[in-house]
Amino acid sequence: MIYSMTGYGKSVLQLPTKKISIEIKSLNSKNLDLNTRMPSFYREKELELRKIIADRLERGKIDFSLFVEVTGEETSTQINKPVVKQYLKQLQDIVDGDATELLKMAVRFPDALTTDREEIDENEWNAVLKEVQDALNAISQYRLDEGKVLEQDFKNRITNIEALLESVIAIDPERVEAVRDRLRKGVEDLKEKVDENRFEQELVYYIEKYDITEEKVRLKNHLEYFISALNSADSNGKKLGFITQEMGREINTIGSKSNYAPMQQLVVQMKDELEKIKEQLLNVL
Template structure:
């Protein structure tokens, strides 16, 4: 079973005076890259939040957003009156205006609010951790659903590659006969005496250089290995990526050895199918 790295999870907790919202969004990435946007009050807990995410999501570019909205009368910020008055005096010296307008301008300036940093409330922190757990569960559900879509596409592409490989196998006998016929015709067009035994030896040597038996066997094995890995219990995105590289190597070798237009056309179709697999592989965990 494979899992996508793309996902979204959100959970909201309502406390008596606060509303806590945790959002998680993930995209594909080679490693785990966590970007946390959390209130300054909870910065000391950021490492714990990161560990909770790393233990579950493993890989991907993850955005964590924590919002704490005060819904009651509680507030941690106060107007810094002395600073505001000083700004208003400076502004009135520069330009004339009524007190309300000057107050509006002054409140936009730095340091007009002062915040008393309180200790983290135990119940509030517990609620945030529970919300993060719920958001992680939801993003895993999202990733699993996306993984099913990817798996369905991989199975289809894999079936197409196996069918194209069967075409290559059926064309191989025609190809060798065609190559032999072209060589014999080219020699006869030279209108020179040729030693038949020597010619036969050179022809066998030439045909052996274009033999793709090993490539066909290895490609068949790689396709089967890809299918087995795809059906394993774990999501092995990196492993599937390595197998895809090996599949591509065998397809390229068959194309370079083909020397036969119908087979080269099939190879182009195989490359197209593999490229679509590689594009989707970037999203697999």
């Protein structure tokens, strides 16, 4: 089971005097890159929120937003009446204007409005935390659904590489015979008489040098290990990435040793499938 790092979750809490909206977005990243946006009223709870989000989402570029919309009559901002009256008196001493216009000017001056700093209500905060968990559940489900799509794509491409490897195994005897014929023809073109026993010894050495038996076995094991890791309970994109590196190493070695055009064509197709796997692995948690 794998999870994508791409996801989106949202939850809305309706209170008697306000509506709180929570949104979480995530994209792929090598590590955890968490950005939070919330009203200053909740800033004292930021560290608690960051820990909750980090524990659930683990990795990715994550944007967390908490929006508050006041829907009732409750407000923490009050007019500082003594200060506004003093401003009005000073303005009236300077100009003889309409009282309403002077009032509009007065409330824009410093300290005309005061904001009472209230303690966060614990019941309200617990309700907010529940909505955060709901948003995290939503984004986790989104990541899981995306992961299932990626998982199927990986399995299809691994199947393609396995089929290409079987083709490599099938034409390997043909390749060995082609190498043998090419070497013998090269010697004949030199029009030199050679010791047949010595020639056979050199031929065996040359063919053994380009033998790909070990690479075929190791690549097959890596393909099986990749599927096994893909089906494991945890999602580990980094581990899958390490396995693909080993797969690439064996495919490259087969290509460099093949010395046979039909086999090299199969190797190119295997490399193409592997590169597509590597690209998609960047999105796996």
